[in-house]
Amino acid sequence: MTKSNHAEQIETITSSQKHDQSDSDDEHIVETENTGRRKFIGYMLKGSSFAVALHITGGALRPQDANAQLLGIPELADELDLTDLLLISGDPFYYDYLIKITSDNRVRFELPRMEVGQGILTAAMMILAEELDVEMSSIDATLSPAEIRRATGQITGGSHAITSLWDPLRKVAAALLLKIKLSAAVHFGLSVNEISTENGFAIDNDGSRIAYSELTAGVEGRNDAARLAQPKDPSQYKIIGTQQKRVDARDIVTGKLDFAMDLDVVPDAMPTLVARPPSLGGRVITFDDSEAIGLPGVLAIKEVPLDVDANSSGVAVVARSFGEAFRARDALNISWSVGAAENLSDAEVIEQLRAINLPTLPNIPLATDSVGGEFIFPYLAHAPMETMTAVADATGSKVRVWTGAKTPLAAQAKIARDLGVLPTDVELNVIQSGGSFGRRLFFDAAVEGARISQIVNRPIKLMFTRQDDTKFGRARPLSLHNVKATYTRGFLIGKKVLSFDHRAATAELDLEHGFGDGITALGGELAPAAFSQTIWHSTQLVQYKFGVTSLLLNEKKFVVPTSSWRGIYSGTAAVANEIVVDELARAMNKDEYQFRLQMLDDDRSKAVLRKVSQEGNWGRSMEKGRAQGLGLHKEYKSRAAVLVELQTFKDPEKESKVTKIVVALDVNRVLNPTGLEAQVIGAATDAITYMIRTSLHLDNGAIRESSYGDFEIARMRNTPPDIEVHFMPPNGETPGGAGELVVPAAAAAIANAFARATGIAPRRFPLRDFYPEG
């Protein structure tokens, strides 16, 4: 069998107008089943089938309107946020789905998004099952490979997946259902209004039933009436809003879910590791493989350029097993040139960032006071449980890659450029992966893997070791934030907040991954050079009535490769803001909860705040060393409030412990409460990791940490049994995003609880490193 699954999918689309597959095609598919990609089973068998892809362009905002708004609004995110930008740029392409009814009356569906554990596949299937009137269990869903026609519509990031699926997928599914009903009307000789649908069957007014798969008349070709189809009214929902377990839960608990390194798609793809330089940006000067090449199982050893930092190089080892590759790698004698940033360490990065940070507004002597200060957030690894991996075969006329990529089209384009082929000659298959947290916005293993496959001229399985991923992988950029809130001293009238300033200077955030392509596709006015400014301004806001607010960013590039970490800028900047909100409340002799309620400029935020305060019993008396803390966040069309209880210890051997977490969320409408709750708790756990426990350190041009042993993410004992998550009722709006939403709110709540328990103003993180006696 020479054809790939991908080729067959394309064929499926183009052949969807024929509904009669030849016998040879049937056999062909049976072979596909035998290759182990069981998820592709059951489509394009004999009989009828139809696919639907509607192109409906135009959204609420046209690009020119968007640009008009982009100019001159200091707090852009209040008017037009990153979610809007992603929706505007992706909108023309979001209506393109492959949905097929197969001859055995199942639904085959391809999702042009990436599943990394966030449950998007399950949520998408829920929408489809709801609108098509089929059961969840009759849908066979897979992830779409990179497809150039999807342009800006194939990206998973910025927590916009649900929001961007909501209207398009409902409308497309409703259109398909209308086609089915029209066809059933012809079949039964009735009018379409007399047809009902249920569990994959169309039913006439006497209760006669016909399977969707039996209906073909009138479903092919143009059917403009279908465009008029209306998605269901929420009052009819049977699936959306109910608890749905992950569709792959059984495969996961039995060890059957395949990740990229488990695939057998290219039988002779061999395990490959890379010996990487001791410091970032280092290069191979010479290497001697005489002690490695003869070791058992070793197949090839070659010097290769490295992707994460294009100036550096390493030595790739291909072997029969990863163990053999490890042994050969360790037997290499390599002399390295040191990286350009040989002497660069955290302290120096901080100094340089301080030097470029813009000044905050001065106080007016005698009349005003201020709170705030300088906050520093360290480099942080994403550390997804599955490291960066890719199966790559660049030996044939087409380059074929299987990898976890959230921006597959950017990956495809980069591989094409790198290997000197056309993007259409790169087949990029998107494989479900073991976590992302922002890391898989980049596709370093895919690019490196394709390149190595070309150099060694064999198919390979490239795996970053945990050490590679920690030391050479990407990181959340180190960032420095000067936050200052000014208020009148209030001799005559009460104290009044006058201004809120945030000046961030961060190590440059690499956004090359095509997140940018989506937004710069707005018409070119948003220059790529200004792209990080766009992301900053479309995500950062202050949701309180604090007078004049200004939030500004300056960036500088350093040697450490970077990628957005769950929350992008908000995981740091918004946390610093919320810490200062607490400090401002205390400076004005107000309770932190009451002060927020009074100053909030947003009713939905007030509601979630009230909710956590009630449910979490805000203000209850606590033992010495323990305290509650609050944090809010508004982004992705959603709102979050978090209340934590924290126990601190004077003993430097003991770290602060979160003993309770209460979260309230307003995401407009919850699709799958169990999936969303998992995201929320995961995000709160992330906050424990980076606020209390761990970070990376840059030491003389190299990252000091190497594995989970020294990059100590939260474990079972660091997370409380007592966690409550509350959702606000649906409000009729499009569902907002939530994958990252709780990170800043939970992080702020932890810092604020720490300040209230210890009296220490938290300025540097993780807390256990900087305030060991708190």
Added chain:
Amino acid sequence: MPQITFNVNNNPVSIDAENDDELLYLLRDRLGITGPKYGCGVGVCGACTIFKDGELVRPCIVPMEEVEGASLTTIEGLAVDDILHPVQEAWINEDVAQCGFCQAGQILTAVKLLESNPNPNEDDIDEAMSDNICRCGTYHRIRKAIKHAAALIQQTT
């Protein structure tokens, strides 16, 4: 060429041992048993956890010679004749998994915990499970699933 012989998920295996691979890579790359995952390669994450003669081991740090004559169970061998182990049932019922990459190790570790302690409290769970990392942060549901599994096991015995 030296051979080693052992049993994995009730299947006998005999394979050349010329390369002194760690057991994880032998299982994954040469025997195609991919349930145990590579998370760290140095024994600190638990993603590769399996049973060796009834004890939990981390095959990323077990030299293959040590399995001569041993009997191994990986996640693939936990369900018997497609009947899930109560811990697997509980994992599905509580919808524990996010990305799923750590879960084979979590499940086998929980199986061992419940074998030695059928009714663990929060501290017992902390103690038994804190050497297994879940980067997605599913700990809260793991706790619930362990209690759920404990109840399921008690019902059936």
